[in-house]
Amino acid sequence: MMPRFWPMFRKEFIQMRRDRLTLALMIGVPVIQLLMFGYAIQTDVRNLPTVVLDESRTPESRHLIHAFENTGNFRIVAQVDGRPALDAAFARGDAQAGIVVPADYPRDLLRGTTATVQIIVDASDPMSSQAALAAAAGVAQIRNLAILSAAAGRATLPLEARVRPRYNPGLRTAVYIVPGLVGVVLTMTMVIITAIAIARERERGTLEQLIVTPITKTELMLGKIAPYVGVGLVQMTAVLVLGRFVFAVPLTGSIWLLYGISIVFVVANLSLGLFISTLAQTQQQAMQMSFFLMLPSILLSGFMFPRQAMPLFFQWVGLALPLTHFLKVLRGILLKGVGLEALWPEVLVLTGFAVGLIGLAVSRFHKTLD
Amino acid sequence: MTDPAVETRSLTRRFGDLTAVRDLTLRIAPGEVFGLLGPNGSGKTTTIRMLCGLLEPSGGTARVAGVEVTEAPEAIKQRIGYMAQQVGLYEDLTVGENLDFYGGIYGLKHAARGARLAEVVAFLNLESRLDQLAGHLSGGWKQRLALGCALLHRPNVLFLDEPTAGVDPAARRNFWQAIYGIAAQGTTVLLTTHYMDEAERCQRLAMLSRGHLIALGTSTEVAAQVGGKTLEDAFILLQERDER
Numbered sequence: 293m294m295p296r297f298w299p300m301f302r303k304e305f306i307q308m309r310r311d312r313l314t315l316a317l318m319i320g321v322p323v324i325q326l327l328m329f330g331y332a333i334q335t336d337v338r339n340l341p342t343v344v345l346d347e348s349r350t351p352e353s354r355h356l357i358h359a360f361e362n363t364g365n366f367r368i369v370a371q372v373d374g375r376p377a378l379d380a381a382f383a384r385g386d387a388q389a390g391i392v393v394p395a396d397y398p399r400d401l402l403r404g405t406t407a408t409v410q411i412i413v414d415a416s417d418p419m420s421s422q423a424a425l426a427a428a429a430g431v432a433q434i435r436n437l438a439i440l441s442a443a444a445g446r447a448t449l450p451l452e453a454r455v456r457p458r459y460n461p462g463l464r465t466a467v468y469i470v471p472g473l474v475g476v477v478l479t480m481t482m483v484i485i486t487a488i489a490i491a492r493e494r495e496r497g498t499l500e501q502l503i504v505t506p507i508t509k510t511e512l513m514l515g516k517i518a519p520y521v522g523v524g525l526v527q528m529t530a531v532l533v534l535g536r537f538v539f540a541v542p543l544t545g546s547i548w549l550l551y552g553i554s555i556v557f558v559v560a561n562l563s564l565g566l567f568i569s570t571l572a573q574t575q576q577q578a579m580q581m582s583f584f585l586m587l588p589s590i591l592l593s594g595f596m597f598p599r600q601a602m603p604l605f606f607q608w609v610g611l612a613l614p615l616t617h618f619l620k621v622l623r624g625i626l627l628k629g630v631g632l633e634a635l636w637p638e639v640l641v642l643t644g645f646a647v648g649l650i651g652l653a654v655s656r657f658h659k660t661l662d
Numbered sequence: 663m664t665d666p667a668v669e670t671r672s673l674t675r676r677f678g679d680l681t682a683v684r685d686l687t688l689r690i691a692p693g694e695v696f697g698l699l700g701p702n703g704s705g706k707t708t709t710i711r712m713l714c715g716l717l718e719p720s721g722g723t724a725r726v727a728g729v730e731v732t733e734a735p736e737a738i739k740q741r742i743g744y745m746a747q748q749v750g751l752y753e754d755l756t757v758g759e760n761l762d763f764y765g766g767i768y769g770l771k772h773a774a775r776g777a778r779l780a781e782v783v784a785f786l787n788l789e790s791r792l793d794q795l796a797g798h799l800s801g802g803w804k805q806r807l808a809l810g811c812a813l814l815h816r817p818n819v820l821f822l823d824e825p826t827a828g829v830d831p832a833a834r835r836n837f838w839q840a841i842y843g844i845a846a847q848g849t850t851v852l853l854t855t856h857y858m859d860e861a862e863r864c865q866r867l868a869m870l871s872r873g874h875l876i877a878l879g880t881s882t883e884v885a886a887q888v889g890g891k892t893l894e895d896a897f898i899l900l901q902e903r904d905e906r
């Protein structure tokens with residue numbers, strides 16, 4: 293069966309090994325991405341630079357400001373005297389949050405009327421402003437409860453909700469980013485590498501020589517992608533090992549299941565690349581098309597932004613991306629430790645992608661120059 | 663007369679409004695060294711590509727090595743060898759690896775492949791270059807390696823599109839020795855060229871001009887048909903006529 297697959301495979305493998313730059317990129321890209329996402333990107337915003345305008349200057353106001361500081365979300369960088377100074381700190385970017393305690397704050401508290409405190413956030417940065425708003429609301433709520441309970445003569449709070457974040461108890465960004473990153477890295481590199489593979493042969497004139505031989509389309513396509521399955525698994529291993537030892541990302545489930553499903557995902561992406569390369573005449577076109585497809589994969593797959601929050605249309609678009617399904621597998625196996633009993637729908641869909649895309653690439657490819 | 667190795671009837675190929683090859687009818691006998699001659703753009707490459715099944719003819723038929731090209735384009739692949747005008751070698755593979763690859767693709771089995779490779783390497787004097795990257799070879803060696811790759815599976819018909827373009831005279835002489843050697847074993851060779859001395863080495867020639875066959879026969883016959891004393895006169899006459 294397919295006697296010409298092996299010569300094709302061997303040729304691709306030797307070429308891949310000689311292309312040191314590409315090979316270095318294939319390993320370098322995942323490592324750099326991992327360090328970038330793991331260290332630089334923090335979605336839980338802490339230590340927002342904060343200026344305080346305390347117009348009352350009383351023990352009560354200082355107590356309140358302490359409570360804000362204790363959440364860890366606010367880092368007091370300056371005390372200012374008036375509104376203009378506060379605005380200036382925002383404009384310069386020195387402050388991203390401001391706490392304004394009015395002069396009558398202690399008096400209102402004492403009288404039992406509603407005391408107000410103003411929290412100002414720089415909403416041009418959505419992620420930090422969200423975190424600040426949530427923290428501020430939390431502080432106010434707890435103080436409200438404490439004051440009301442005291443007034444009602446209770447020594448304890450009437451209700452306390454204890455939230456237990458499962459699968460990521462520390463709510464660390466790395467724990468949810470790193471598993472997804474495996475899928476993102478594979479999507480980025482695997483699609484491009486095969487997208488340019490056939491376009492490169494066309495540009496160099498070797499494709500014309502190749503298609504006058506008896507090699508079948510299937511042998512040609514499979515021989516081309518097979519060596520890169522190995523590259524994909526090496527990339528994935530690099531991200532997982534670094535994730536484990538640098539960012540303490542757990543591997544809860546079966547590693548064999550993970551690798552097994554990953555092979556299917558890698559084949560799906562390689563085939564997508566092949567399909568692109570049947571549409572592109574030049575390597576540059578192939579690159580552009582791959583990049584065009586990459587963006588939705590990163591934005592709509594649920595890697596960074598929750599899919600549930602997207603309009604229905606974009607949720608559907610997301611379903612058409614292999615990465616969306618693979619992310620469930622990654623998070624499921626790595627963080628939740630679930631097995632095939634939970635993941636079989638994703639496995640089916642990914643297999644469908646792999647088989648369908650290879651079929652599409654083979655049928656689009658013609659052994660002629662027309 | 664035996665069955666021709668290559669036979670075309672009214673073979674035609676259009677690219678949009680342009681007719682690159684028009685009504686070409688040719689018969690080439692087995693073992694013949696046949697030349698296609700003509701100025702740039704006269705349709706030589708297009709003709710060869712149609713005969714190899716790389717381009718679909720717009721009209722007419724072609725039989726190569728006993729197989730109807732349009733009906734069974736895959737069936738002829740094992741019976742033909744092709745060297746493209748832009749030599750398609752893998753420059754990041756060595757000479758040996760290129761040969762081994764094409765040997766494998768043409769389905770030579772392991773033991774037979776080694777023996778056949780050794781034979782071709784000896785025939786083309788490639789021993790000393792086996793471990794050199796194809797991309798580092800000079801022009802003459804590249805052509806010779808490409809010829810080797812096209813020969814491995816003992817094709818019945820060998821198509822060579824300007825095989826000696828950009829090659830020095832000594833290397834060209836070597837190349838021609840190889841071509842005669844191949845033809846002596848019964849392989850039909852169809853080649854294109856711009857060099858007059860090479861055209862004169864072909865047993866028969868077809869002269870193309872703007873896709874038309876305008877002369878056919880030995881080099882002296884062709885020269886006479888076009889209306890020049892020598893083949894070179896004929897060629898230049900033709901080019902001038904084309905430019906007008």
Ligand SMILES: Nc1ncnc2c1ncn2[C@@H]1O[C@H](COP(=O)(O)OP(=O)(O)OP(=O)(O)O)[C@@H](O)[C@H]1O
Pocket residue numbers: 677680682700701702703704705706707708709747
């Ligand atoms: N794929 C194509 N699309 C459009 N026109 C083409 C295509 N291939 C060839 N042509 C045109 O067909 C004509 C014949 O081209 P062809 O390459 O067969 O000439 P040639 O005799 O091989 O020339 P040369 O000596 O330069 O190699 C030319 O005018 C060329 O521009």
Ligand SMILES: [Mg+2]
Pocket residue numbers: 706707708747823
């Ligand atoms: Mg040509």
